[in-house]
Amino acid sequence: MRRLQSATQMLEWSRRERCSGKGIAFVPTMGALHEGHLSLVDLAADRASRVVVSIFVNPAQFGPSKDLEQYPRDVERDMEMLSDRKVDAVFVPEEDVLYPAGCTTLVVETGLSEILEGASRPGHFRGVVTVVTKLLLIVEPDLLVLGQKDAQQVAVLRRLIHDLKFSVDVIVGPIIRESGGLALSSRNAYLSDDERRQAACLHESLFEARNLVRGGEDDAGVVLGAMRDRIEREPAVRIDYVVAVHPDTFEPATSLEGPTLFCVAVFVGDTRLIDNELVSSHPESPDGN
Numbered sequence: 154m155r156r157l158q159s160a161t162q163m164l165e166w167s168r169r170e171r172c173s174g175k176g177i178a179f180v181p182t183m184g185a186l187h188e189g190h191l192s193l194v195d196l197a198a199d200r201a202s203r204v205v206v207s208i209f210v211n212p213a214q215f216g217p218s219k220d221l222e223q224y225p226r227d228v229e230r231d232m233e234m235l236s237d238r239k240v241d242a243v244f245v246p247e248e249d250v251l252y253p254a255g256c257t258t259l260v261v262e263t264g265l266s267e268i269l270e271g272a273s274r275p276g277h278f279r280g281v282v283t284v285v286t287k288l289l290l291i292v293e294p295d296l297l298v299l300g301q302k303d304a305q306q307v308a309v310l311r312r313l314i315h316d317l318k319f320s321v322d323v324i325v326g327p328i329i330r331e332s333g334g335l336a337l338s339s340r341n342a343y344l345s346d347d348e349r350r351q352a353a354c355l356h357e358s359l360f361e362a363r364n365l366v367r368g369g370e371d372d373a374g375v376v377l378g379a380m381r382d383r384i385e386r387e388p389a390v391r392i393d394y395v396v397a398v399h400p401d402t403f404e405p406a407t408s409l410e411g412p413t414l415f416c417v418a419v420f421v422g423d424t425r426l427i428d429n430e431l432v433s434s435h436p437e438s439p440d441g442n
């Protein structure tokens with residue numbers, strides 16, 4: 154497993170591999186790796202003969218709070234975790250590799266980026282889209298591997314790839330959860346024991362939505378109300394949004410007939426957590442998980 158730091162090293166490695174006929178799957182991350190990230194690495198290894206993982210805490214996607222400063226970083230531990238998997242190269246650029254002094258170019262998606270996560274975190278998707286554009290140009294992968302955990306990010310990046318005609322396919326790995334149900338997230342490390350217990354309301358509200366829809370409830374307002382009630386039982390939890398949307402367009406779901414994506418964002422104390430679940434009223438359909 155190679156550790157590459159400069160854009161030139163990365164690009165040359167990738168081009169060499171592709172010239173020798175190897176397909177490259179790419180898993181971008183911000184490090185602080187957990188089993189969710191590793192599941193994407195395994196998916197990448199199943200789908201391509203070469204796997205590249207990037208580790209870069211992207212300052213451009215953080216707001217002005219302390220979140221960037223606090224974000225957990227331990228590249229040596231991350232490298233050790235990756236060394237047990239089928240990873241060929243890890244791209245670990247310093248900030249000035251991706252944002253050289255005087256860099257003033259940003260890439261902006263102006264539709265989906267404005268709502269939900271984009272509305273709550275102004276500038277967030279501009280940072281994500283900019284860094285992923287740079288990474289795609291430097292890694293030149295055949296396959297981009299993303300997590301359903303960040304469902305709106307997947308939709309925004311699909312638009313980037315479509316609109317700028319990047320020649321890369323996208324595959325999406327399922328959300329990996331703790332045994333209790335909490336979605337793995339690097340930010341879970343900020344939670345106290347009591348906050349972690351209260352954070353269970355995220356996935357429990359989603360499971361409640363699934364049960365209601367599968368039980369025949371077709372009024373989105375009723376399902377969202379039940380989700381809110383579940384979350385509001387926890388004193389340390391504040392709702393940012395609870396929505397039911399179309400899984401591709403993120404338009405509010407008017408009917409719960411087809412597959413519907415339920416998305417939740419909350420603050421547990423000072424920690425912002427997100428989760429989602431794709432629910433179909435017909436569990437036997439491919440989207441009924």
Ligand code: AMP
Pocket residue numbers: 181182183184188189190192193298299300301302303326327328329330336337338339
């Ligand atoms: P991050 O390091 O948070 O930028 O995440 C890197 C990638 O891992 C993104 O595509 C995320 O959607 C994905 N990811 C994060 N958490 C999980 C999880 N619990 N299960 C599966 N994928 C995840």
